[in-house]
Amino acid sequence: MKDVVITFLCMAILLYFLLGGADFGAGIIELFTSTKNRSKTRKTMYQAIGPVWEANHMWLIIAIVILFVGFPFIYTTMSVYLHIPLAIMLIGIIARGTAFVFRHYDAVKDDMQWLYNRIFRYSSFVTALFLGIIAGSLISGHIDTQATDFYTAYISGWLNWFSIAVGLFTVALCGFLAAIYLIGETKEAHDKKRFIKKAEVMNVAAVVFGAMVFIAAQRDKIPLIDWVFKSSVGLLAIVLASLSLVLLWYLLIKGKTKVLRILAGFQVTMILLAISYAHFPNFIRLKSGDAISLLETVGPEKTIYSLGLALLLGSVLILPFLGYLFYKFQKKEE
Amino acid sequence: MDDFIAARSQMALSLGFHIIFSCIGMVMPFFMAVSHYKWLKTNNEVYKNLTKAWSKGVAIFFATGAVSGTMLSFELGLLWPKFMDHAGPIFGMPFSLEGTAFFIEAIALGFFLYGWNKLNKWFHWFTGMVVGVSGLASGILVVAANAWMNSPAGFDFANGQYLNIDPIQAMFNKAWFSQALHMCLAAFTATGFAVAGVHALMILRDRNREFHLKAFKIAAVFACIGALLQPLSGDISAKDVAKRQPAKLAAMEALYKSEKPAPLLIGGIVNEQDKTVSGAIKIPGALSFLAHGDFGAEVKGLDQIPENEHPPVAVTHYAFQVMVGIGTLLMLIALVYFFNLVKKRSLLEQPWLLKLFVMAIPLGYIALEAGWVVTEVGRQPWIIYGIMRTKDAVTPMPGIAYSFYIFSAIYFSLSIIVTFLLYRQIKMVPVLYAKTESK
Ligand code: HDD
Ligand code: HEM
Ligand code: HEM
Numbered sequence: 001m002k003d004v005v006i007t008f009l010c011m012a013i014l015l016y017f018l019l020g021g022a023d024f025g026a027g028i029i030e031l032f033t034s035t036k037n038r039s040k041t042r043k044t045m046y047q048a049i050g051p052v053w054e055a056n057h058m059w060l061i062i063a064i065v066i067l068f069v070g071f072p073f074i075y076t077t078m079s080v081y082l083h084i085p086l087a088i089m090l091i092g093i094i095a096r097g098t099a100f101v102f103r104h105y106d107a108v109k110d111d112m113q114w115l116y117n118r119i120f121r122y123s124s125f126v127t128a129l130f131l132g133i134i135a136g137s138l139i140s141g142h143i144d145t146q147a148t149d150f151y152t153a154y155i156s157g158w159l160n161w162f163s164i165a166v167g168l169f170t171v172a173l174c175g176f177l178a179a180i181y182l183i184g185e186t187k188e189a190h191d192k193k194r195f196i197k198k199a200e201v202m203n204v205a206a207v208v209f210g211a212m213v214f215i216a217a218q219r220d221k222i223p224l225i226d227w228v229f230k231s232s233v234g235l236l237a238i239v240l241a242s243l244s245l246v247l248l249w250y251l252l253i254k255g256k257t258k259v260l261r262i263l264a265g266f267q268v269t270m271i272l273l274a275i276s277y278a279h280f281p282n283f284i285r286l287k288s289g290d291a292i293s294l295l296e297t298v299g300p301e302k303t304i305y306s307l308g309l310a311l312l313l314g315s316v317l318i319l320p321f322l323g324y325l326f327y328k329f330q331k332k333e334e
Numbered sequence: 335m336d337d338f339i340a341a342r343s344q345m346a347l348s349l350g351f352h353i354i355f356s357c358i359g360m361v362m363p364f365f366m367a368v369s370h371y372k373w374l375k376t377n378n379e380v381y382k383n384l385t386k387a388w389s390k391g392v393a394i395f396f397a398t399g400a401v402s403g404t405m406l407s408f409e410l411g412l413l414w415p416k417f418m419d420h421a422g423p424i425f426g427m428p429f430s431l432e433g434t435a436f437f438i439e440a441i442a443l444g445f446f447l448y449g450w451n452k453l454n455k456w457f458h459w460f461t462g463m464v465v466g467v468s469g470l471a472s473g474i475l476v477v478a479a480n481a482w483m484n485s486p487a488g489f490d491f492a493n494g495q496y497l498n499i500d501p502i503q504a505m506f507n508k509a510w511f512s513q514a515l516h517m518c519l520a521a522f523t524a525t526g527f528a529v530a531g532v533h534a535l536m537i538l539r540d541r542n543r544e545f546h547l548k549a550f551k552i553a554a555v556f557a558c559i560g561a562l563l564q565p566l567s568g569d570i571s572a573k574d575v576a577k578r579q580p581a582k583l584a585a586m587e588a589l590y591k592s593e594k595p596a597p598l599l600i601g602g603i604v605n606e607q608d609k610t611v612s613g614a615i616k617i618p619g620a621l622s623f624l625a626h627g628d629f630g631a632e633v634k635g636l637d638q639i640p641e642n643e644h645p646p647v648a649v650t651h652y653a654f655q656v657m658v659g660i661g662t663l664l665m666l667i668a669l670v671y672f673f674n675l676v677k678k679r680s681l682l683e684q685p686w687l688l689k690l691f692v693m694a695i696p697l698g699y700i701a702l703e704a705g706w707v708v709t710e711v712g713r714q715p716w717i718i719y720g721i722m723r724t725k726d727a728v729t730p731m732p733g734i735a736y737s738f739y740i741f742s743a744i745y746f747s748l749s750i751i752v753t754f755l756l757y758r759q760i761k762m763v764p765v766l767y768a769k770t771e772s773k
Binding site: 078101 | 390407416430437444731751
């Protein structure tokens with residue numbers, strides 16, 4: 001059952017990155033869209049993500065529940081030492097979630113829209129940034145559970161070059177995913193072009209920030225290069241990601257939207273795999289050199305058994321229903 | 335502000351905020367389903383408009399409920415890491431099932447809100463029902479988790495170790511049934527009165543009368559059935575508390591000394607220093623009856639409980655008074671309303687009754703919050719009753735006060751915006767729906 005639970009955890013994190021990420025990305029794209037095109041972008045976006053919006057964010061809740069039920073030590077270590085970035089991310093989630101709904105359901109469309117839009121865009125950016133910062137901090141080895149002063153214990157664990165580089169990289173990936181997603185959601189050739197352009201810009205940004213992540217890793221003495229290039233799976237994943245990048249640019253120019261989405265999702269998955277495979281099942285790397293591993297902190301057997309059962313049962317109920325939701329609201333393309 | 339106090343305040347604030355939205359998200363889908371059903375059956379456009387108007391409100395509340403809930407699932411760790419280290423694996427079962435229920439709810443809501451004209455009409459109706467049923471299930475499950483904190487079960491505690499963990503037994507602890515029942519009824523009562531009250535106000539102001547009258551009737555029936563059952567379920571809860579948490583019961587009734595038979599206090603000022611209550615009306619023997627079903631039984635007072643295990647008496651007592659006071663009042667309103675229904679008197683000829691409902695708009699929610707204060711403050715100083723103290727569970731990170739200020743500001747602004755949006759939705763009813771209604 002342990003394996004089932006860990007699989008679900010990884011799946012939930014991945015899906016949150018892909019689906020929730022595309023959702024943050026929509027706000028980020030809007031942030032970098034010229035004023036005259038914004039309302040159009042907004043409309044396309046609403047139609048595209050409105051129906052699946054709530055569902056996309058459930059993956060975060062699933063992941064966090066699996067953590068606190070199955071791996072309480074990991075959950076509480078994160079909560080204590082990454083309290084500040086987690087709180088900021090939560091503020092971002094609250095702000096963008098409510099602004100997104102408010103701007104659509106406000107019965108009177110007036111100056112308030114300006115406020116909702118502002119909040120939505122900036123908080124999308126902040127949320128994605130901090131999501132990345134948190135992910136980066138977990139593997140950065142800066143978290144110090146033996147610290148005695150405030151700064152080392154609660155700040156330097158996440159406020160470092162590597163974490164910030166991962167944060168920016170995440171922002172770019174989210175924007176990229178969203179742009180790819182939106183290309184398929186609009187019918188007008190002009191808009192399609194615009195989103196293609198955006199996807200290209202975000203892709204370039206991702207490559208640049210990706211390079212920054214490596215540089216920061218060198219600087220902070222994080223063996224990222226070893227992880228990626230010395231393990232065969234890491235290497236394979238990064239090769240596949242690069243190959244799909246080439247293919248992606250080609251398809252982008254051709255405007256093949258359906259395959260593009262799958263490819264973009266695949267690419268991001270490969271990147272995550274490359275970064276995380278080598279130190280799996282270690283979830284948090286500590287300054288002391290130790291690591292907190294999923295396998296070693298796993299909760300009591302009965303708990304894991306019933307958690308696994310609940311997840312399996314849940315997915316039997318959820319997945320067909322969810323699949324139908326995506327299917328039903330995406331048919332307009334044909 | 336002390337970090338510990340700040341953490342407690344932030345937890346209370348977040349939960350107090352979340353509960354309002356989650357109750358609406360739990361109950362409104364049922365109101366909508368009734369109205370939707372009537373539309374499908376009668377083809378009366380008003381019901382369709384009503385369903386749509388309500389669903390917009392629900393979308394706003396649902397989103398706010400969802401983000402505040404997401405917040406909570408992190409806050410448990412951000413504020414109470416040492417509690418979660420041990421409690422997570424034990425009381426996690428309802429949370430993991432709840433995850434499933436939320437997920438289904440979120441998917442069904444997607445279908446419901448965006449499915450007009452896209453889905454088979456009965457399938458569409460069904461998705462609305464699914465939203466309601468899974469919302470209700472989530473409510474029951476999360477309350478079962480809370481009940482575990484009141485009545486720990488499913489593990490053996492020896493030398494500070496939590497052994498032989500059994501999450502299923504933990505979920506079906508002794509308190510889950512009485513708490514979940516009372517909570518669900520409270521959700522229907524509070525939301526029902528709030529919705530009925532708003533529509534009553536509109537009827538009094540003579541706006542879109544047919545629309546608001548239909549809305550009022552649907553909400554009022556749910557509200558009144560809830561209000562009639564609530565005292566019965568409250569009685570079950572009280573008997574339960576008397577058995578499992580005598581300290582809480584004593585604090586609820588400010589019973590400093592054990593008495594046989596014990597009187598029920600109505601009102602009264604508690605003096606925590608002198609351990610006395612002044613100015614209360616006493617109903618002899620009533621507390622004995624409430625707690626043990628026997629007018630002569632002895633009720634344990636705080637004198638039989640070690641001083642360092644006393645909950646704050648004044649807060650618990652006042653909160654209990656508020657809840658029971660409002661509960662009684664709402665039950666009376668419900669009786670009057672049903673009397674009117676039986677006599678087939680027209681509501682429009684009885685503006686006073688409508689005014690009563692308008693007055694009751696906030697009451698259910700006040701009772702609901704008060705009830706939670708009774709439960710949570712009455713459990714103090716324990717976070718897991720009899721096992722772990724709240725102060726031993728708090729995060730080591732200093733500066734929680736700032737976090738509390740920031741989140742207070744956020745919740746405060748969100749409340750203002752949501753109220754404002756709702757006001758606008760209601761104000762726009764004539765513009766959005768008047769045309770179709772006059773046809
Ligand atoms: C509309 C709201 C509402 C109303 C009218 C009432 N209650 Fe209540 N009460 C709640 C809403 C609530 C609640 C917020 O839902 C609580 C908090 C925890 C729980 O399970 O339900 C609660 C808790 C609660 C408890 C503590 C349970 C525990 O700690 O396990 C008792 C003893 C009562 N109630 C008793 C009553 C009585 C005798 C009422 C008589 C009229 C009453 N309540 C009306
Ligand atoms: C939604 C209604 C609820 C409200 C209004 C509420 C209110 C409160 C209040 C007032 C406190 C502070 C008590 C004090 O410090 O004196 C508190 C604490 C707490 N509550 Fe609740 N509560 C609710 C439901 C829940 C549920 C469902 C859970 C868990 C499943 C929960 C878990 C906690 C925890 C962990 C604390 C902190 C520890 C403590 O003070 O005992 N609460 N809550
Ligand atoms: C008595 C207290 C509570 C009740 C009755 C309750 C009930 C609900 C309900 C019915 C929803 C669905 C949202 C809606 O329909 O608006 C919801 C949302 C949520 N609640 Fe609570 N809840 C309570 C306390 C808590 C606590 C203590 C936690 C976390 C530890 C929590 C976590 C969540 C989460 C994560 C969501 C979002 C799910 C979504 O996206 O739909 N809730 N709650």
